Each structure stands twice: as C-alpha cells, then as structure tokens.
Amino acid sequence: MMFDHLHQERVLILDYGSQYTQLIARRVRESHVYCEIHPFNMPIESVRAFEPKGIILSGGPSSVHEEGAPLADPGIFELGVPVLGICYGMQLLAHQLGGAVEKAERREYGPALVDIVFQGDLFTDIETEGVRVWMSHGDRIVKLPPNFRIMGRSDNSPAAAMGDPQRKIYGVQFHPEVAHTPSGKDILENFLFRICRCKPSWTMKSFVESAIGSIREKVGDDRVICALSGGVDSSVVAVMLHKAIGDRLHCIFVNNGLLRKGEAETVQRIFRDHFEINLIYVDASVEFLDRLREVEDPERKRKIIGNLFIEIFEEEARRIPGARYLAQGTLYPDVIESVSFKGPSATIKTHHNVGGLPERMQLELIEPLRELFKDEVRMVGRELGLPERIIMRHPFPGPGLAIRIIGTVDPSSLEILREADAIIQEEIEAAGWYEHVWQSFAVLLPVRSVGVMGDERTYEQAVALRAVESVDAMTADWARLPYEVLGRISNRIINEVKGVNRVVYDISSKPPSTIEWE
Numbered sequence: 076m077m078f079d080h081l082h083q084e085r086v087l088i089l090d091y092g093s094q095y096t097q098l099i100a101r102r103v104r105e106s107h108v109y110c111e112i113h114p115f116n117m118p119i120e121s122v123r124a125f126e127p128k129g130i131i132l133s134g135g136p137s138s139v140h141e142e143g144a145p146l147a148d149p150g151i152f153e154l155g156v157p158v159l160g161i162c163y164g165m166q167l168l169a170h171q172l173g174g175a176v177e178k179a180e181r182r183e184y185g186p187a188l189v190d191i192v193f194q195g196d197l198f199t200d201i202e203t204e205g206v207r208v209w210m211s212h213g214d215r216i217v218k219l220p221p222n223f224r225i226m227g228r229s230d231n232s233p234a235a236a237m238g239d240p241q242r243k244i245y246g247v248q249f250h251p252e253v254a255h256t257p258s259g260k261d262i263l264e265n266f267l268f269r270i271c272r273c274k275p276s277w278t279m280k281s282f283v284e285s286a287i288g289s290i291r292e293k294v295g296d297d298r299v300i301c302a303l304s305g306g307v308d309s310s311v312v313a314v315m316l317h318k319a320i321g322d323r324l325h326c327i328f329v330n331n332g333l334l335r336k337g338e339a340e341t342v343q344r345i346f347r348d349h350f351e352i353n354l355i356y357v358d359a360s361v362e363f364l365d366r367l368r369e370v371e372d373p374e375r376k377r378k379i380i381g382n383l384f385i386e387i388f389e390e391e392a393r394r395i396p397g398a399r400y401l402a403q404g405t406l407y408p409d410v411i412e413s414v415s416f417k418g419p420s421a422t423i424k425t426h427h428n429v430g431g432l433p434e435r436m437q438l439e440l441i442e443p444l445r446e447l448f449k450d451e452v453r454m455v456g457r458e459l460g461l462p463e464r465i466i467m468r469h470p471f472p473g474p475g476l477a478i479r480i481i482g483t484v485d486p487s488s489l490e491i492l493r494e495a496d497a498i499i500q501e502e503i504e505a506a507g508w509y510e511h512v513w514q515s516f517a518v519l520l521p522v523r524s525v526g527v528m529g530d531e532r533t534y535e536q537a538v539a540l541r542a543v544e545s546v547d548a549m550t551a552d553w554a555r556l557p558y559e560v561l562g563r564i565s566n567r568i569i570n571e572v573k574g575v576n577r578v579v580y581d582i583s584s585k586p587p588s589t590i591e592w593e
C-alpha cells in the first residue's frame with residue numbers, strides 16, 4: 076500500500092464479519108490512532124510485517140462451535156502484542172486459549188448493565204456499577220482460559236469482560252464501538268493508550284503532509300490526470316495532487332449538459348481561478364443530449380452517459396503528453412468492501428469508474444484517499460483550504476439530472492428541472508437544513524395536471540420534491556422538513572418555474588423505495 080511506511084504506529088483490526096467492524100476502525104481513528112481492517116485470515120507473516128501496536132478481533136455472526144468457524148492464527152498470541160477481542164473475538168480467545176464457550180440459554184441482544192470487578196487496564200477510570208453496554212451474542216464463556224480473570228459481569232454473562240494483564244490479552248462480550256455503550260470510547264482508549272501505549276498522532280494535518288510527500292516521491296517528474304466532478308472526493312484529490320506536483324496535474328472536467336444550475340461555472344471558478352489548477356473544461360452537452368434523444372429507459376440512459384463520458388475523457392487524456400498516472404477518489408469503505416470477509420453488498424460508484432481506461436492507456440492509479448473515511452476526507456478538504464460549500468456538498472449522481480427526468484431528456488425539461496432544483500437548494504440552505512439532509516432535489520414527472528393561474532387555466536407538469544436523511548445511502552428516510560419550508564419551496568417553484576403548476580413531496584423511505592426515482 077502506498078503510504079505504509081509513513082505511519083509509525085498502527086493498530087490492526089481483524090474482521091470476523093461483524094456489521095460493526097467499520098465502526099471499530101472509525102472509533103480508533105477518532106482517537107487519533109491509525110488502524111486498518113484486514114480479513115481474519117491475514118497470513119501471520121503479513122501481520123508481523125504490519126507491525127501492529129495492538130490487534131483487535133472484531134465481532135462476527137459465527138459461533139466457535141460451527142464447522143469451519145473462522146479462527147485466529149495462534150501465532151497472533153505469540154507476538155507479544157496486546158489483543159482485544161470484541162464479542163465473537165472474545166469467544167475466540169476463550170475457545171482457542173484453553174477456556175470454554177457454550178450456547179447461552181437465551182440470546183442476549185440489546186442494552187445490558189455490566190458491573191466492573193477489575194478497575195485497572197481496560198477499565199481504568201470507568202464507573203464500576205451498572206455500566207450501560209450493548210450486547211449481541213448467542214454464545215457465552217463458561218470457563219476462562221488459564222491466567223485470565225473476570226473483569227466485568229452482567230446478569231446474563233458471568234464473563235462480560237475478561238483479561239490476562241500479564242500477556243495483555245483482553246476480551247469484552249459487549250460492543251464498545253457503538254453509541255449505545257456510552258463509555259465505549261473510554262474503554263477503547265484505555266486499550267489504545269494504556270495497554271498498547273499508542274500516541275494520538277493520527278491527524279489530518281499529519282496525513283496531508285505525509286500523503287503529499289509520498290505523491291511527490293511516486294510521481295517524480297511525470298504527469299497525472301484527474302477526472303474532476305466537483306464532488307467532495309475528486310475535489311480533495313485534485314487539490315492535494317496540485318499541492319504535491321503543481322502544474323504536472325491535469326484535471327479534466329466534462330460538462331455533460333446534465334449538471335445543476337451554475338455548476339460548470341462554479342467548478343471552473345474554484346479550481347482554475349482560485350486554486351490555479353490546470354483544468355481542461357470540455358463542454359460536451361450537445362453530444363450527450365444528442366445521444367439521449369428519445370431514450371426513456373433509465374438503465375439505457377445510465378449506460379449511454381457512462382460510455383460517452385469514458386470516450387470523451389479518453390480523447391482528452393490522450394492529448395496530455397507524457398501522462399503516466401490517473402488519480403482517483405477511492406475511499407476506504409470501497410477498499411474494505413473488496414477485501415472484507417463478509418462485507419456489505421458492494422456499491423459501485425459509476426461516476427468514478429473510468430472503465431478500462433487505465434489499462435488501455437497504461438496509466439497507473441494514484442488513490443490518495445484510499446485509507447480514509449468520508450468524514451476524514453472532509454477534514455482533509457478543510458486542511459487543504461477547500462471552501463465549505465464543496466466540503467459539505469450533497470452527493471450528486473454521475474448521470475446527473477438525466478435520471479431525475481422521468482422519460483425522455485430534452486433541453487426544455489432540463490431547463491425546468493434545473494430551475495426547480497436551484498430553488499430547492501436555496502431554500503433548504505436558507506432554512507438551515509442543508510447539513511441535516513443527505514440529499515435534496517427535484518424530480519420532473521411526465522404528468523400534466525390542471526391548475527389556475529390568474530384567470531387562466533393551466534395544464535402543466537408536476538415536480539416531486541425529494542429530501543432524505545441517511546448515513547450511507549444504503550438506507551434512507553424522508554426528511555421531516557418543516558411545513559413552512561415545504562410551502563416556500565412549492566410556492567416559489569410554481570410561481571417562478573414556467574411549465575410547472577404542482578409540487579408534491581415524496582414521503583417514501585429506502586427500502587422499499589430508492590433515493591433517486593430512476
């Protein structure tokens with residue numbers, strides 16, 4: 076991996092398939108300690124080469140008694156590195172180090188209270204009675220491994236926490252990484268700082284400095300191409316690359332004619348005028364609209380847009396002499412999904428996907444954000460001086476407004492949608508709701524209905540307003556926008572946007588609906 080040598084101190088998280096594994100990593104990073112998630116069966120030589128200051132074994136859906144249950148390489152316990160097993164990770168410790176695990180009489184799921192019976196180590200400065208924790212397990216430990224002692228008990232788990240302070244191996248039956256365990260952060264920090272003796276040195280400032288250093292080292296005197304979309308990830312990549320190699324970065328921004336109002340101008344103003352980045356602006360709107368003419372099927376729209384983007388991008392990229400690298404805004408969750416033992420279903424970012432271009436043009440990839448979570452990318456953006464408008468931006472789909480026009484796409488429907496969308500953005504921002512919603516936008520419906528305007532009867536289109544709250548777009552719920560905000564948006568759209576006489580609010584959640592209509 077690209078930046079490996081730069082992190083002096085790091086913690087290794089071995090993934091046994093828990094839905095919370097990413098959360099463990101986020102908590103560790105929030106405590107300013109660098110960590111990485113690897114599959115549970117990472118070869119022991121690689122574990123050794125990783126030089127972890129500590130190892131965390133995640134939870135997981137398995138039971139140690141199942142055939143083929145994922146185990147830990149026993150070599151891990153011989154490294155002299157502190158180990159913390161969480162939930163299934165703790166049961167593994169008991170099972171593999173000479174204790175015993177049995178099926179509990181009843182599954183324990185949800186909140187529980189733990190009494191701490193050992194005040195040092197993991198539980199230094201943690202209250203002793205009735206510590207609120209979150210449990211989720213079917214098995215329980217009935218015999219501790221030799222040299223282990225009980226550190227916490229709950230009604231249902233006589234060994235809710237255990238440890239061998241001599242060997243620095245600990246286990247907790249509950250989940251310290253979730254918000255429902257309020258002292259979980261302190262417990263994890265006791266592991267990181269008291270037991271592993273890590274220093275809180277992982278900051279975005281240190282990340283930016285080392286990332287820029289290694290980009291310089293890797294790129295040397297060569298040139299790098301970057302597809303700029305104006306979204307958070309590609310913007311951060313572009314500015315970071317520019318800090319590292321200046322004019323040898325060439326950004327390509329393709330206007331597909333499906334952008335929001337003012338977007339092409341904003342991107343050029345920020346990146347070319349303000350950051351003075353080499354920016355190739357290609358206005359391909361006519362070509363895109365041409366190929367989309369009379370296309371109704373949403374999947375076909377997406378394909379046409381994706382393919383034409385690659386064609387145009389490649390043509391432009393070939394004009395840059397001596398380019399050897401392609402920079403991309405891949406994030407850590409994308410990386411985890413591809414390596415994880417049993418990750419959530421893969422989400423494919425089509426707008427970042429430049430097809431087989433790197434192979435065809437023999438470009439090597441540079442992915443400076445591949446170790447970061449989204450919130451860390453935003454912090455890096457701030458560190459690099461990107462405007463807040465870009466940093467906090469809502470996601471916008473690669474196929475743009477084309478998938479928000481139900482039916483065929485043409486200049487006049489785009490114009491209507493663009494104006495309606497701009498009003499929504501303005502009003503949501505003015506009401507202080509922009510940061511509370513994941514996305515907000517208009518959808519243009521192929522429905523006409525009757526209205527009256529002044530003395531005249533109208534027969535015009537309807538716009539659906541969509542505003543959702545979400546943490547990762549996998550699930551979403553409609554935002555409970557105040558009636559006044561809804562009212563203002565509706566009034567303004569009907570009065571200001573010619574061709575629309577009705578606005579409806581979409582109150583569907585995902586699942587079973589999706590965020591976008593197409």
Ligand code: XMP
Nearest residue numbers: 377425426470471472473474548589590591
């Ligand atoms: P859905 O509609 O599936 O959307 O709930 C989840 C997230 O993905 C975005 N989205 C897309 N992004 N190309 C993209 O680049 C697409 O074709 C596409 N479709 C949906 C959507 O905006 C939401 O954030």
